[in-house]
Amino acid sequence: xxxxxxxxxxxxxxxxxxxxxxxxxxxxxxxxxxxxxxxxxxxxxxxxxxxxxxxxxxxxxxxxxxxxxxxxxxxxxxxxxxxxxxxxxxxxxxxxxxxxxxxxxxxxxxxxxxxxxxxxxxxxxxxxxxxxxxxxxxxxxxxxxxxxxxxxxxxxxxxxxxxxxxxxxxxxxxxxxxxxxxxxxxxxxxxxxxxxxxxxxxxxxxxxxxxxxxxxxxxxxxxxxxxxxxxxxxxxxxxxxxxxxxxxxxxxxxxxxxxxxxxxxxxxxxxxxxxxxxxxxxxxxxxxxxxxxxxxxxxxxxxxxxxxxxxxxxxxxxxxxxxxxxxxxxxxxxxxxx
Numbered sequence: 014x015x016x017x018x019x020x021x022x023x024x025x026x027x028x029x030x031x032x033x034x035x036x037x038x039x040x041x042x043x044x045x046x047x048x049x050x051x052x053x054x055x056x057x058x059x060x061x062x063x064x065x066x067x068x069x070x071x072x073x074x075x076x077x078x079x080x081x082x083x084x085x086x087x088x089x090x091x092x093x094x095x096x097x098x099x100x101x102x103x104x105x106x107x108x109x110x111x112x113x114x115x116x117x118x119x120x121x122x123x124x125x126x127x128x129x130x131x132x133x134x135x136x137x138x139x140x141x142x143x144x145x146x147x148x149x150x151x152x153x154x155x156x157x158x159x160x161x162x163x164x165x166x167x168x169x170x171x172x173x174x175x176x177x178x179x180x181x182x183x184x185x186x187x188x189x190x191x192x193x194x195x196x197x198x199x200x201x202x203x204x205x206x207x208x209x210x211x212x213x214x215x216x217x218x219x220x221x222x223x224x225x226x227x228x229x230x231x232x233x234x235x236x237x238x239x240x241x242x243x244x245x246x247x248x249x250x251x252x253x254x255x256x257x258x259x260x261x262x263x264x265x266x267x268x269x270x271x272x273x274x275x276x277x278x279x280x281x282x283x284x285x286x287x288x289x290x291x292x293x294x295x296x297x298x299x300x301x302x303x304x305x306x307x308x309x310x311x312x313x314x315x316x317x318x319x320x321x322x323x324x325x326x327x328x329x330x331x332x333x334x335x336x337x338x339x340x341x342x343x344x345x346x347x348x349x350x351x
Contacts, residue, residue, distance in 0.1 A: 072138050072139060073138065073141070076139075076141050076142060079117070079141075079142045080141055080142055080145065082112065083113075083117075083119075083142045083145055083146065084145070086108055086109070086112055086113065087145075087146075087149050087165075089104075089105055089108060090105050090109075090160070090164055090165050093105040093164060094157070094160060094163075094164065094309065094311075097311050097314060097315055097318075099311075102164060102311065103174065103177075105164050105165075105170075106164060106170035106171075106173060106174055107170075107174070109164065109165055109166070109167045109170040110167050110170050110171050110174075113165070113167050114167030114168070114170075114171070114228040115167075115228050117142075118225075118228045118229050119142065119143065119146060120166065120167060120168075120225045120228075121146065121147065121150050121161065121166070121261060122219060122223060122225055122261060123203070123206055123219050123222065123223055123260045123261050123264070124216050124219050125147065126203075126207065126260075126261075126264055127207075127210045127216045127219075130207065130210065130211065131214075149161075150165075150265070151268065154265050154268045154269055154272070155268065155271050155272065155273060156272070156273055156274055157272060157274050157309055158269045158272045158275070158304055158307050158308070158309050159262065159265050159266065159269055159307065159308045159309065160308070160309050161265060162255060162259075162262050162265060162308040163308035163309045163310050164310075166255075167225070167228060168224055168225055168227070168228075168254070168255075169252075169255050169308075172244075172247050172252055172253075172254065172255065173252065175244075175247065175248070176247075176251050176252070176293075179248055183248055183249055184248075184249060184250070184251055185249060185250070186250075186251075187250065192256075192295050193295075193298075195256075195257045196256060196257060196295065196306060198257050198258060199256075199257060199258055199259050199260060199262055199263040199266075200263045200266075202222060202258060202260050202263070203260035203263040203264060206218055206219075206222055206260050220232070220233075220236055221236070221239065222258075222260055223259075223260070223261070224239075224240050224243060224254065227240055251293055252293060252294060255294075255308070256294060256295065256306070266304075266305035266306065267305070269304045269305055269307070270304060270305065272304050275302070275304060276302055276307070276309075276313065276314060276317070277317070278300060278302070279317070279323070279324075279325040280325075281323075281324045281325045281328065282300045282325075283299070283300040284300075285323075285324050287316055287322065287323070287324070288312075288313035288316050288317065291312050291313060291316060292310075292312060292313055293310065293312065294306055294307065294308055294310065296308075297313060
């Protein structure tokens with residue numbers, strides 16, 4: 014406060030007199046140009062405003078590194094999504110686990126849904142990275158679907174990488190009739206969590222329905238036991254939590270109904286089963302892609318563009334060269350029949 018007092022005294026001493034001088038009356042131009050004196054309250058408000066601006070600049074400056082790092086990671090995720098390269102996708106997942114998971118522990122959570130229900134959000138100027146991640150998640154979901162689930166969520170990335178490392182002989186797929194019903198469990202869990210929060214206003218329930226806390230390496234014995242069971246189940250049933258239990262995935266699935274840029278389909282997709290068999294998320298049912306379950310993992314899109322495997326391109330080649338080697342035509346027919 015000493016610097017404020019000194020500033021006030023200086024302003025008072027240097028402030029022009031509010032009355033005209035007797036021996037040298039001010040001219041009309043001088044009177045017009047002379048600024049009215051500021052009151053003490055106005056001077057104090059000006060100094061408080063300058064102090065607040067300095068504080069905001071300092072707060073933002075402290076978050077610059079986090080903002081740049083998060084922006085770089087999100088750009089990497091988008092590049093890997095558009096590039097459709099397998100290696101780059103795995104690099105993105107590894108960065109997600111290390112940076113977004115263990116280093117920052119900054120994941121979108123059902124807790125954010127609780128905050129939305131009460132319109133209670135973190136202070137903007139202190140949480141710029143959090144707002145950037147939330148806006149990115151919502152915008153990309155509306156544009157392309159559950160892109161966040163497919164390669165940005167650290168836990169989802171961890172389970173997908175485990176699926177690549179562990180022997181495929183360990184895995185088995187749930188029967189179609191079970192899978193088609195089990196995918197609705199996460200919506201029931203989301204509804205139950207929201208109802209519980211509305212009644213109790215206790216958001217600590219997230220610790221028992223989301224495993225994201227694991228990246229902080231802090232949890233009760235019960236929480237670690239449940240996590241162990243979950244990871245063990247994931248060894249045998251691919252993407253178990255993401256497909257059947259994740260309440261956040263359910264919420265993003267609901268938003269994905271608004272998706273603008275959906276995966277294109279060929280006319281041959283009505284009868285072809287290649288992409289449906291390749292989909293690890295059970296998101297393809299005949300000619301239809303369930304946008305609520307699709308996480309834009311690239312598998313079907315790469316097949317969709319593969320001119321050596323996709324029946325659409327094989328039929329075009331066959332029509333363009335009907336007199337080619339009969340053996341080649343027979344091979345193409347076999348591909349189409351698959």
